[in-house]
Amino acid sequence: MFRLLGAKQKLRAWVDILTPKQANFFTPLIQRLSRHGTDILATTREYREVNELLEIRKVSALKIGRHGGGALKKKLISSAERTKQLALLLSKKECDFAISFSSPEAARVAYGLSIPHCCVSDSPHAEAASRLAIPLSKKLFTPKAVPKRAWSRYGIDEDRIVQYDALDPAAWLKGFKPDPKVLDELGLDHSLPIIAIRPEETQASYLLEYGTDALNSVALVRTLRRKLPHSQVVLLPRYDSITSIKKLSSESVIVTGRAVDATSLISYSRLFLGGGGTMTAESALLGVPTVSFYPAPATHVEKYLIRLGFIKRIRNVDGIVKHAVRVFDDASYGEALKARSRRLLSRMDDPIAVIEKHLACFG
Numbered sequence: 001m002f003r004l005l006g007a008k009q010k011l012r013a014w015v016d017i018l019t020p021k022q023a024n025f026f027t028p029l030i031q032r033l034s035r036h037g038t039d040i041l042a043t044t045r046e047y048r049e050v051n052e053l054l055e056i057r058k059v060s061a062l063k064i065g066r067h068g069g070g071a072l073k074k075k076l077i078s079s080a081e082r083t084k085q086l087a088l089l090l091s092k093k094e095c096d097f098a099i100s101f102s103s104p105e106a107a108r109v110a111y112g113l114s115i116p117h118c119c120v121s122d123s124p125h126a127e128a129a130s131r132l133a134i135p136l137s138k139k140l141f142t143p144k145a146v147p148k149r150a151w152s153r154y155g156i157d158e159d160r161i162v163q164y165d166a167l168d169p170a171a172w173l174k175g176f177k178p179d180p181k182v183l184d185e186l187g188l189d190h191s192l193p194i195i196a197i198r199p200e201e202t203q204a205s206y207l208l209e210y211g212t213d214a215l216n217s218v219a220l221v222r223t224l225r226r227k228l229p230h231s232q233v234v235l236l237p238r239y240d241s242i243t244s245i246k247k248l249s250s251e252s253v254i255v256t257g258r259a260v261d262a263t264s265l266i267s268y269s270r271l272f273l274g275g276g277g278t279m280t281a282e283s284a285l286l287g288v289p290t291v292s293f294y295p296a297p298a299t300h301v302e303k304y305l306i307r308l309g310f311i312k313r314i315r316n317v318d319g320i321v322k323h324a325v326r327v328f329d330d331a332s333y334g335e336a337l338k339a340r341s342r343r344l345l346s347r348m349d350d351p352i353a354v355i356e357k358h359l360a361c362f363g
Contacts, residue, residue, distance in 0.1 A: 011362070012039040014090065014098040014115065016106035017061055020259070021278040023053040024172045025101065025120070028352045030059060033359075041093060043106075045082060049238060052259035064089060065105070083108055090115070097138075097362040099355075104132035111136040116362055120355065122168050123277070124150040125299055141355050143167050145304040162358055166348035167301060169282040174350055178267040186254050186265070188232055193270035193328065195224060196262075196283075198236045200275025200295050215275065215293045220317045221253055227321050228328055231270070236262055236279070270334065271327050273320060277301060284310035285345050287338030289327045291320055310341065 013033055017026050023044075030040050042059060044050055046066035054061050065082025068075035086109045099118045100106035110117035119137040124130055124146060134140060135155035142151065144163045152158055183190055199217050221233055234254045266272050266283045272290045274280035281301055283290040290311040292302055298313060305311045314320045327333055 010037055010039045011096045012041060012094060013359075014041045014043070014093070014095040014106070014110070016086075016098070016100040016103040017042060017044045017050065017054065017059070018047070018101065018103055020049050020053050020262075021168070022101045023050055023057055023059065024263070024278075025168055025351075026099075027057045027059055028171055029099075029355060032352055032356055036356075041095060043086065043089075049259050056259060056261065062089070079105055087112065097359060099359070100133070102126060102129040102133040104129055107133035107136040118355075118359065120168075122146055122301055123299065124154070125296070130154050139358060141351070141358070143301065143351075146300040150300065162354065164349040164351045164354040166351050167281050167285065167304075168351060169278065169285050170345060170348045171351040172263070173282065173285055173345060174348075176263065176267075178264040179261055180264070180268070182261040182264045183268060185260065186234060186256070188234070188254070192230060192232050193228075194232045194234060194265070194268060195228070195271045195273065195324065196234050196236065196266050196269040197221065197273045198262075198276055198279045199238065200293070215295070215315065216317065217275075220273070220320060223317055223321045224324060225252065227325055231328070234265065234269075236260070236265075238276075271324055273324075280311060281305060285341055287334070287341030289334050289337060291323060293320065308344070310337070310344075 015026050015030060017023055030042060034040055042061035043064050044054060044061040046063050051063065064085050066078055068078030083105045086105055090109055090113055095115050097116045097118060098106055098110040099120065102119055102121045107117050107119065116138045117136055118139045118141065119133050120141045121130065122143050131154055134151065137156065138160065140151060140156055140161045142161060142163055144165050145167065148158045148161050151161055188194060200215070221235065224231065224233055234256065236256050262279060263282060266279065266288055267286045269288055272283035272288045273293065274283065274290065275293050275295065277294065277299055280290055280292045284305045292311050292313045293315050294302060298306065302311065302313065306313055312323055314323060
């Protein structure tokens with residue numbers, strides 16, 4: 001697919017991976033580019049969940065810098081320090097192109113070193129990262145569910161926006177087969193129903209104004225345990241520092257202390273409750289009854305899934321618990337949803353194939 005370069009042995013791609021979603025998304029891209037003879041330089045940062053997930057995915061990435069936490073000043077300083085470290089690293093490498101999911105550091109360093117940068121994003125609501133990364137990008141890859149006009153305000157011409165007819169989780173869900181090992185690793189009973197919960201993001205700059213624990217995850221879990229006593233509740237927290245969630249680990253609730261195969265866990269769940277975007281969309285495409293309690297206005301992706309009837313948006317404990325009881329009482333609801341999700345996923349593009357095709361222009 002890529003041209004031979006004579007004296008230069010191979011193409012080299014720089015991939016910057018900053019979040020768990022990006023670890024899932026970029027793993028198949030790295031694998032496919034590698035199979036076609038491209039050398040990969042993968043970078044990440046010190047961020048427990050991402051580092052552990054990359055280990056699970058068997059992706060080798062250099063840890064450069066660290067997650068800046070929830071405070072704007074620390075975010076700024078961490079980003080500035082990481083930009084310098086990446087600049088020193090990349091100035092010693094010869095990369096033909098860079099790709100990231102709106103990484104401000106990757107976009108800035110690539111621009112400064114004349115490395116073409118491509119951006120992947122389904123999140124125009126992430127204004128800070130978008131403002132910093134998108135104007136410096138040669139191409140932007142995004143789902144069709146996100147209109148081009150949502151991106152053009154960030155200073156990118158619409159002819160540089162490549163849309164795929166899919167949601168991002170399709171990149172790792174096409175051909176996916178769940179692994180039951182995750183149930184044993186978490187000590188779950190295979191015969192009892194599972195409720196998986198992903199609390200909301202508390203440190204993203206685009207959500208800081210909405211506060212932390214907007215739903216009260218502790219009250220939600222305790223009410224679910226009371227109303228559905230035979231269910232197994234698993235919380236997938238993003239950070240180690242959420243004290244209120246830690247307390248639940250002693251109340252017959254499993255709180256994951258490290259990254260797990262969440263895709264398999266969700267696929268075995270009777271119900272998924274999500275405060276973020278990626279796992280919520282992932283659950284919907286897996287055909288698992290899904291509730292979003294995302295604390296901000298609905299994103300383009302969430303609106304798309306609501307319109308198709310794949311997720312419910314409920315932002316209060318009583319409403320979520322009532323819906324959970326209905327799902328548990330009606331087995332046919334989940335069965336019908338799973339059949340519809342299979343059809344939807346089968347019709348979707350493979351985002352990785354679309355991206356790889358366009359990256360060929362850098363060869």
